[in-house]
Amino acid sequence: MKETASKDLLRIEDLHVSFxxxxxxNEVVKGISLRVPAGRTVALVGESGSGKTVISQSVxxxxxxxxxxxxxxxxFADPAKEGKVIDIAALDRDGKKIRHLRGGRxxxxxxxxxxxxSPVHTIGDQIQEALQxxxxxxxxxxxxxxxxxxxxxxxxNPHHSYxxxxxxxxxxLRQRAMLAMALICRPALLIAxxxxxxxxxxxxxxxxxxxxxxxxxxxxxxxxxxxxxxxVANMADEVVVVYRGRVMEAGTVDDIFRHPRHPYLKALxxxxxxxxxxxxERLVALRExxxxxxPADLRHEPxxxxxxxxxLNVRNLRKTYGSKHxxxxxxxxDVSFDILRxxxxxLVGESGSGKTTVGNMIMRARSADSGSVxxxxxxxxxxxxxxxxxxxxxxxxxxxxxxxDPVSSLSPRMTVLDIIREPMxxxxxxxxAEQKKxxxxxxxxxxxxxxxxxxxxxxxxxxxxxxxxxxxxxxxxPDLIICDEPVSALDVSVQAQVLxxxxxxxxxxGLTYLFVSHNLAVVHYMAEQIAVMARGRIVEIGPREALFRxxxxxxxxxxxxxxxxxxxxxxxxxxxxxxxGASDPASWPEEFRATAPGSLEMIDLGGGHxxxxxxxxxxxxxxxx
Amino acid sequence: xxLRYILRRILIMVPTLLVTSALIFTVMELPPSDxxxxxxxxxxxxxxxxDTSRIEFLKREYGFDRPPVERYFRWIGGFVRGDFGYSFExxxxxxxxxxxxxxxxxxxxxxxxxxxxxxAFPIGIYSATHPYSWGDYGLTFVGLLGIAVPHFxxxxxxxxxxxxxxxxxxxxxxxxxxxxxxxxxxxxxxxxAHLWIPVIIxxxxxxxxxxxxxxxxxxxxxxxxxxxxxxxxxxxxxKALVKYPLRMSLNFFVSNxxxxxxxxxxxxxxxxxxxxxxxxxxxxxxxxxxxxxxxxGSFLLFLSCLTVIGVLISDIALAFLDPRIRLQGGSLK
Numbered sequence: 001m002k003e004t005a006s007k008d009l010l011r012i013e014d015l016h017v018s019f020x021x022x023x024x025x026n027e028v029v030k031g032i033s034l035r036v037p038a039g040r041t042v043a044l045v046g047e048s049g050s051g052k053t054v055i056s057q058s059v060x061x062x063x064x065x066x067x068x069x070x071x072x073x074x075x076f077a078d079p080a081k082e083g084k085v086i087d088i089a090a091l092d093r094d095g096k097k098i099r100h101l102r103g104g105r106x107x108x109x110x111x112x113x114x115x116x117x118s119p120v121h122t123i124g125d126q127i128q129e130a131l132q133x134x135x136x137x138x139x140x141x142x143x144x145x146x147x148x149x150x151x152x153x154x155x156x157n158p159h160h161s162y163x164x165x166x167x168x169x170x171x172x173l174r175q176r177a178m179l180a181m182a183l184i185c186r187p188a189l190l191i192a193x194x195x196x197x198x199x200x201x202x203x204x205x206x207x208x209x210x211x212x213x214x215x216x217x218x219x220x221x222x223x224x225x226x227x228x229x230x231x232v233a234n235m236a237d238e239v240v241v242v243y244r245g246r247v248m249e250a251g252t253v254d255d256i257f258r259h260p261r262h263p264y265l266k267a268l269x270x271x272x273x274x275x276x277x278x279x280x281e282r283l284v285a286l287r288e289x290x291x292x293x294x295p296a297d298l299r300h301e302p303x304x305x306x307x308x309x310x311x312l313n314v315r316n317l318r319k320t321y322g323s324k325h326x327x328x329x330x331x332x333x334d335v336s337f338d339i340l341r342x343x344x345x346x347l348v349g350e351s352g353s354g355k356t357t358v359g360n361m362i363m364r365a366r367s368a369d370s371g372s373v374x375x376x377x378x379x380x381x382x383x384x385x386x387x388x389x390x391x392x393x394x395x396x397x398x399x400x401x402x403x404x405d406p407v408s409s410l411s412p413r414m415t416v417l418d419i420i421r422e423p424m425x426x427x428x429x430x431x432x433a434e435q436k437k438x439x440x441x442x443x444x445x446x447x448x449x450x451x452x453x454x455x456x457x458x459x460x461x462x463x464x465x466x467x468x469x470x471x472x473x474x475x476x477x478p479d480l481i482i483c484d485e486p487v488s489a490l491d492v493s494v495q496a497q498v499l500x501x502x503x504x505x506x507x508x509x510g511l512t513y514l515f516v517s518h519n520l521a522v523v524h525y526m527a528e529q530i531a532v533m534a535r536g537r538i539v540e541i542g543p544r545e546a547l548f549r550x551x552x553x554x555x556x557x558x559x560x561x562x563x564x565x566x567x568x569x570x571x572x573x574x575x576x577x578x579x580x581g582a583s584d585p586a587s588w589p590e591e592f593r594a595t596a597p598g599s600l601e602m603i604d605l606g607g608g609h610x611x612x613x614x615x616x617x618x619x620x621x622x623x624x625x
Numbered sequence: 626x627x628l629r630y631i632l633r634r635i636l637i638m639v640p641t642l643l644v645t646s647a648l649i650f651t652v653m654e655l656p657p658s659d660x661x662x663x664x665x666x667x668x669x670x671x672x673x674x675x676d677t678s679r680i681e682f683l684k685r686e687y688g689f690d691r692p693p694v695e696r697y698f699r700w701i702g703g704f705v706r707g708d709f710g711y712s713f714e715x716x717x718x719x720x721x722x723x724x725x726x727x728x729x730x731x732x733x734x735x736x737x738x739x740x741x742x743x744x745a746f747p748i749g750i751y752s753a754t755h756p757y758s759w760g761d762y763g764l765t766f767v768g769l770l771g772i773a774v775p776h777f778x779x780x781x782x783x784x785x786x787x788x789x790x791x792x793x794x795x796x797x798x799x800x801x802x803x804x805x806x807x808x809x810x811x812x813x814x815x816x817x818a819h820l821w822i823p824v825i826i827x828x829x830x831x832x833x834x835x836x837x838x839x840x841x842x843x844x845x846x847x848x849x850x851x852x853x854x855x856x857x858x859x860x861x862x863x864k865a866l867v868k869y870p871l872r873m874s875l876n877f878f879v880s881n882x883x884x885x886x887x888x889x890x891x892x893x894x895x896x897x898x899x900x901x902x903x904x905x906x907x908x909x910x911x912x913x914x915x916x917x918x919x920x921x922g923s924f925l926l927f928l929s930c931l932t933v934i935g936v937l938i939s940d941i942a943l944a945f946l947d948p949r950i951r952l953q954g955g956s957l958k
Contacts, residue, residue, distance in 0.1 A: 060857055094862045103859035115850040118869050120947055130858040165948045181858065 009077055009189055009221045010036040010059065015089070016071030017054050017063065029054050030245040031072070036189065038079055041215065041222040043236035043253075045229065045268075047491040048462070051245040052225050056191045059223070060108055061088060061098040078105055079188055104134035107182030107220075111194035113174035117166040123177040124150075124162030127184055134185045146184065153180045154210060171351065172203035179210065186218055193225045200350035200518055202582040205562040208235060209574040227491055229272060230564030233257060234572045241265050257568050271496040273525040274565055275548055283500055283525065286493035308340040310376055311480060311512050312362070317371035319357055319536075331357050333536045335371070339480070339529075344506065344513040346527030346544075348520060348559070350583060354536040355516045359482045361385075362514070363401055364392060375399070375480075397427055397476035404485035406465035410457040416443075416468055417453040423475045442471040446501060463494035467501065474505070482514045487522060499525060520563050524548060529608075532556045534583040539592075541602075542609030552611040552622050554592060558582035591617050631941055638933050643701075645929040646922075650697045653918045659689065660713045660916045687711060687919075700922065710919025714912070719923050723905060725805060727927075729798055729816075730904040733893070736820060737828045738885055742878075745832050749839025754866065756844060764836065771833030777895040780826050784900070787822075795822050796901045804903055823900055827893045831885075835878075842877050846870035872946075879943050883936035887928050 017029035029051045036042045046052045057063045059074055074088040078101075091098045102108075110116040118126060128146045131137065137145060143162065150158035153176040166174055175195065182190055192211065196204040208231065215222060224235055232239055232253070239256040241248045241264065249262040260266045270284040277283075319332040332354040339345040349355045360366040362373050364384065373384040375398065387395050400423075403409035410419055420439040424430060430438065440450040446467040457465055466486060473481050483502065487495040499522065505511060517523050523530055524544060531541040532555065540553040551557045559582065564572050585593050591613050594600050601615040603622055613622050658666075661680050683689075687710075688696045700710060709719035748768070752761045787793045799815040806812060846852065847870050855865040894906035901907070905924060912921040944950050 062853055062856055094856075099859045099861060101859075102857055108854075108857045110850060110854065112850060116854045118851045118855070118873070119949055120872060121868075129860070133859050167949055178854075181854075 007037055008035045008075075009038040009079065010223070011075040011077075012055070012059070012072065013075065014072040015055065015058060015069065015074065017051070017058055017067060017069050019064070020066040020068070025068075025070075028245050029058070032242065032245070032247055033072075034240045034247065034250065036221050036223050037238075038188070038221055039215075039219050040237040041224055041235055042238045042240060043224045043226060043232040044240050044242060045226060045232055046242040047227055047493055049244070050242045052242050053193055055242075056108070056193050056223065056225055059088060059191060060102055060106060061091060061093055062102075063093075076101065076106070076189075080105070100134070103130045103182075103187075104185050105187050106189045106191060107185070107187040108191040108193065109175070109178045109182050109195050111197050113171060113178050113198070114166060116178055117174060119166055122163050122165055123169070123180075124164075127177065127181045130181050131184045146180075149180045149184045150177070152214070153177070153183075154206075170203075171199055172206060175199060175203075175207050176210065179207075179214070183214060183218065183220075187220060189221045189223065190215075191223045191225070194227070195224070196231065197226070197228065201520065201562040202350065202558055204231075205564070205572055205574075208564070208572070211235070212574060228564070229269060229492070229566035233566045233568055234564045241268070254568065257566070268492065269566060272492045272566060273496075273499070273521040274567075275521060275524055275560075275563075277525060282503075283496040285496035285500060308342055310338040311341040312339040312376070312514075313372075313374040314338070314358075314362065315372045315374070317358060317361055317373070318369045319354075319361060319366065320369055330536050332361070332368075335533075335536075335538055337529075337531050337538065337541060339512055339514060341376075341479075341512055342506075342510055343529060344515050344527045346523035346530040347514065347516045347533060348518065348523050348530060349533035350518055350559075353533040353583065355518075355533050356484055358533075359401070359484050359514060359516050363399060363482060393427075397423070398478055399480045399482065400473040400476060400478040402466075402469050402473050402481060402483045402486045405489055406462050406469060407457075407489075409469055410465055412457055415454050415456055416460075419457070419468060420453075420471050420475055423472060427476060429476070438475065439471075442474055445474065445505070446471045461494070462490050463497055466490065466494075466498050470498075470501065470505070474509070478511075480512045480514065482516070484516045485518065486515075488517065488519060495522070502526065520559060532559065535585070537600075537612060539612045540610065542605070543607065546605070546607055546609040550605075550609070550623070552605060552609075553613075554588045555583055590614075591621060627944060630944065634937055634940060638937065641933055642926070642929060645933075646701055646704075646926050647697065649922050649925045649929070650693075650700065653916075653922050654693050656916065658916070660918060661689070663916055664713070683711075683713070700919070704923075704926070709923040712912070712917055712920040714915050714917045714920070719920050722920065723908070723923070726903055726905045726908060729902070730906070732816075733798070733820070733823055733827070733902065733904055734886070736824045737831065737893075740824055740828045741831045741835055744828075745835035745839060749836045749843065750866075750871070752836065752840040753843035753847060756840075761840075765840075768833035768836045771829040772837075774829070775895075776826055776830060776893065777899045779829060780823075780896045780899040783822065783826060795819070798823065798902050798904070823893070823896065823902055826900070827896055831888075838877065839874065842874035843870055846873045849873075876943065876947055879939050879946055882939035882942070883932060886931045886935035 012032060012034050015029055015032045016027060018025040018027045020026075032051070032055060034042065034044070034055075044052045044055065054063070054067065057067070058069055059076075063069070069089045072089060075085050076088055077085045086097070086101070088098065088101070117123065124143070124146055127149065128142050131142055131145060136142075147158040147162055150161055155161045155173070155176065161169075161173075166177070169177065190211075195211070196207050199207060211222065212235070214220075222235075224232070226232060236253045238251065239253050240250040241256070241262065243264050248264045249256065249260070256265065257269075260269060264286075267284065267286045271286055273283055315336045317332055317335040318330070320328040320330050335354075335358055337345065347355045347358065357366060361368045362384065364387070368385055371385070375382040375384050375395075377398070382395065384395070384399075414422070417436070417439055420442055421435045424435045424438065429435070439453060443450040443453060448464060448467055448471070452460075457468065460468065466489075469486075486502070487498050490498060502513070503526070506513060513526070515523060515526050528544060529542070530544055530547050531538045532547070532553065533539065534555045540547065540551065540556045547556065548560070551560055561573065562582070592600075593614075595614070599614055600612050602610040603613045603617055603619055604610055605619045605623065611622055661684060665680065688699055703710060707720065709723070711717070712719050712722050715722050748764050752764055755761050784795055787795045798819050799812060800819075803809075803812040803815050847866075849870065852865065852870050855869050856862070860868070893902075893904070894910055896902070897904045897906035898910065905927075909921065909924045911917075912924065
């Protein structure tokens, strides 16, 4: 026991942390103990509110003003100072000793790289600041060291990037800059708080790979805080699972994944969708909300599953953004697809691929430059893009939208009743009493207690808020719902709840979905037909099975390969070069690159599976590639 | 890039001021009568015989027999040559009339702004870094008092107590004997001795408002993630505060410069009347009452100039301060 203790870089013993809220102490970390051995990676897993971020803040001495450590020790054994152990919990919060550790011996990176960097200072300035604080160099040398660090984290032209501002960098590069800042003083411990949650899968794989490389090069330990079990399986040596401020289970990554004992951990493993789920298999939510049968007037006529007809035909949509002077950027180009009645159509792609723009254009929230959107009503086809004023207003109820951010998409100044009623008021549906009755029905329908109608959104959790958003979308009894990343802001456990709710509603109400997401596993779970977008174009489209089993396009393949699975036997292959953007056509084989305008065409691979490739190619050429 | 931007901005100022001057002129022309008719009516009412030949002469001299459009261009044309027109009431050129007052106005205004910033910044920073403490509450209370009490009232109270307690007469910006005298050391001393009272009185409200603004802005910035990052680097709290959140909250003040200049100049008129300051405020007030149109019009145009220049200064400063600001216009939707 004593021997292992001496090798631990960080030991947290029976830590208690409380927050003072309205004069009362609210304990959020209730006696947590864990250790981080030198040079290893320990993952701290839990959903939001579990206290995992508070633990990391305690280690850095960065608790919010109203937070107090009122029990336990945080022992940091700096390998650079043999035999000396510091109890961080006992240090003065902004004193010299803790400031020496912060940034010098313990580095930290955060979830959102944009807001974590100052927008008005160059990244070189911000990174070098950390260096000069702990290891002062003469000016010129410091710049050289900083540029060397930038090169190490993967900046191709460090000299130029030194003078760049964060807003000039992509999300992945910003996170690399954060890494450079945290690591420039060669700390013994890196605390990474959800370091890749805000990044696209391919970029996530790159950053994870980079962290591994830097770890083996610098020999530092990593305390990785995440809710993504896929990331854990690929990165961690040891795992600590926390739930409501207590450790549920701890052990090596093998133990945790192969022999989960605690029911919470088992449930967590079952709640995340993966590609192996059979059709019709249901996610098991941690806290299942029983579905209620929706009232009859909400239902659409039953859909004939055997021969579904298209509800929406999208043809050759195009959208460019640009200033009067500069060159314009093509955000969406030549996007065509059909959504069948009663089905879920998945649109996948990384940020900036144009998927949200497509959704917005269908909703008429943005104007399309060209192309057409035909909505096949029971009475006949409607050209959505040609609708004007009053026609558009009366058509609006047919398509509704669910948004990504459950916080900002609900007005904080309106009660839930007002929020759900608003569409009905705008459209002049029913009397006051009827609208209220309908709101009650809708609340039951999404699994919320109708007594909550008089509350304001801030008293609900993220998952509940998203349910309110769903109820609002259902208020006008739409045929088509556009779900724009509806679960990406939610925890795995809550995500399962919301996805199941969407599925149940689809089945019981006969709804049709356009499901926009960057998360392949989620789309796999939800959608029958899937289109993959890159750089504004659909590069591959087909039924779920075909697309996931036999991906033809290099970008689809890269996407599938980059998803970290919570499975130790199928770890990410970090040796496969994730460098460079996987969505960059230059990284694709020749057949998939545009040599001249219009040289690319959708090639039929059979069974409704198409891939964008050179018009000279045959299906065989493409699948062989 | 930046030079071109500044140049473009200065060029844009010209049409802006032209449009403003046209507006001002139109407003001055709107009342059915003009200064001479008012004067004639007044004199007739007092039973005096008006000197019609003199009035006719002035009317011709200033083109009142011409169409308004022509008079407008004469007025504006004069501006370029430094001729701001003629004050009928005081019977002297506007330039000579305003002369020293303009300088004093600028002196009072800038001293006020400087004082506001010097006082407001430390207090605001203290309030934001010690929110909901007794110090914060106390300073907030004082600041709110400053905002709530009208300037002229504060001026009256100060004058009253200065007289009752110290037997002092604190009106004016200098001893009356120095007014319109050439600048001398004794005059400067007299100005400095008188300056601080109006500056404090006029600045009280602005300081209170600014403390509130600094506190609110800084409190917002202190919650931001980048401040946590700065502390996670090991920066001492003070240094981190100045380099990151304070720097960010500066944007607000810089963009506020454009507003401050005209507010301070025109907002202090009542106070100036009460304290009988030799600034432009009381003059403008009187000119508006008596329809002394060249005097009033020139004043208003002077105020617009200040606004436009203030906005220019703040825009240039913002461009330096915040790299995210794009110097090239462009639409995004």
